[in-house]
Amino acid sequence: MRNGWRKRRRERREARRERCETRQEGCETRQERGPSGLSLLPWLLMGMGSLSHLISGEAANPWLGLAGLLAFNTLYVAIVFRAFDRVRRETATTWVLLGALAAVTFALAAGYGREWLLLFPLLGLALGAVARGGRELRLLTFPLVAAVGVVTFWRDGWDSAGIVYGTFISTMVTAAILALNETVGELRATREELARSAVEKERLRFSRDLHDLLGHTLSVIVVKSEAARRLAPRDLDAALGQVADIESVGRQALTEIREAVTGYREGSLGTELDRARDALSSADVEPVVRRSGPPLEPAAEALLGWVVREAATNVVRHADATRCEIAVASGPERVRLTVTDDGRRPAAAAGAATGTPGSGLRGLRERLSAAGGTLTAGPAPNGGFRLTAELPAPGDPDTAAGTA
DSSP, X not given: OXXXXXXXXXXXXXXXXXXXXXXXXHHHHHHHXXXXXXXXXXXXXXXXXXXXXXXXXXXXXXXXHHHHHHHHHHHHHHHHHHHTSHHHHTXXXXXXXXXHHHHHHHHHHHHHOGGGGGHHHHHHHHHHHHHTTSHHHHHHHHHHHHHHHHHHHHHHGGGGHHHHHHHHHHHHHHHHHHHHXXXXXXXXXXXXXXXXXXXXXXXXXXXHHHHHHHHHHHHHHHHHHHHHHHHTTTOHHHHHHHHHHHHHHHHHHHHHHHHHHHTOOOOOHHHHHHHHHHHHHHTTOEEEEEEESSOOOHHHHHHHHHHHHHHHHHIIIIIOOSEEEEEEEEOSSEEEEEEEEOOOOOHHHHHHHTTOTTOHXXXXXXXXXXXXXXXXXXEOTTSSEEEEEEEEOOSOTTSOOOOO
């Protein structure tokens, strides 16, 4: 029984926590939405003076005044709610309603004066909510204020000069606040879009890095495992050497994956060429590596390192080749990397190598394209397969050449 009581108390506590979180999310949603038409409704209390004037019996034609006040309130409520709907605010209907509100306001103020003049600031609120920071606000505000000044001085002289100022302030302040609120909403939406774009970009980077890293590493491990299995019966020392290589490749893969996760992995073309030479030799493919021209910039080194890694992996996995030539030629304007093998690829493997959806070369094309480069892959003229990557190489042509 005690356990059941504790369970029920824990369930009630969790239910209370969920209700609190739901209320908090609702509050945050309302705060993000900003003000609505309801925020302008309390200002209708400024019309209480007009209603009091009717009730006291001092107004002529009270029924006509009551009908006019009812029409004013109806039009005001309709306008302020439409003003907070961007689609409806920009329609002709909204401006027709605003014109009708102005006509009713001027008619009531001119006919009754006194407390009825307080309807002018409400008209300014409606105009500011509809026009906001647009061109219409600049075109209509000053004519409205001038007309309000004429009617006010005619009905009540200088004693109601504050009505004119209040109409101007209510129009401009309402327009400024709502325009600022719209700007804040747009900035918030832009920030969220940028955040989503950054997440998507990082996800794409990580998926490409992980594919390129694991594809090459697992291929090397498989090749060396097969070599160790073949060597073990007749040459145990050579087999143990292959096992040691597998351990080294695995440790290096762990390091590279950690670097890829944190986004700090920087490729080295020289290192990738050495690894490609080792992987090809382990797969009984003769590697031929040539490098000419001046040293490359780090960014170009990293990009071409990815290309060498992916190309060597494809040769080991798909080509069934006996020889693979890797040539890097850098000049004053362009850097070219060519990987050519003499293998015969099956149709499915050839399709993967040419960059069909899901292949690693598609990711390499995206990398190179972002740097202004190109990547082409297809059958070589003399048989086999050729992959060519080119990058712009802004550098000093007089720099000493490096060799691999």
